[in-house]
Amino acid sequence: MDARLKPYEEKMQKTYDFLAADLGAIRAGRANPHVLDKIRVDYYGTPTPIQQVGNITVPEPRVIQIAPWEKSLIKAIEKAIMTSDVGITPSNDGSLIRLVFPELTEERRKELVKDVKKRGEESKVAIRNTRRDGNDAFKKLAKTEVSEDEIKELEGELQKLTDKFIKELDKLVEEKSKEILTV
Secondary structure, three states: OOHHHHHHHHHHHHHHHHHHHHHHOOOOOOOOHHHHOOOEEEEOOEEEEHHHOEEEEEEEOOEEEEEEOOHHHHHHHHHHHHHOOOOOOOEEOOOOEEEEOOOOOHHHHHHHHHHHHHHHHHHHHHHHHHHHHHHHHHHHHHOOOOOHHHHHHHHHHHHHHHHHHHHHHHHHHHHHHHHHHOO
């Protein structure tokens, strides 16, 4: 691959990775520990990722269990979950915190699928913008040291990259939509 394509491929990869992480945080009626990824707990005055203050397990399909390393953190973890956008009230038994995910309604599932598709479209737009930036940069090269044939070749390669990433995004959106609609 031409070295001049590398920065655009990296940008497209970052867009893909961001969408993958974003979709991983959407709960689909099943307990997914990734819904906790963005939550920070006040650990002695420092906002710390919840994964670093306790052990997170999924003992049942719709339950997430958090066992804090220190019992004194239970209140802080509960507070962090309550103020986050997870939308689930934690319960604790003095040593463990449990998050019980309710079954999603059909209407809520459809809303989530719409949201997933919207996020997918936004990512496609970002990838197409990266392609446009690349093509603009290649056209500027044409004014200096590169032949028109080389420019056409670079644009063709960039288009192939764009197609590849858009196909990957579609697959990601499709899988997440299927997961959400599966009861």
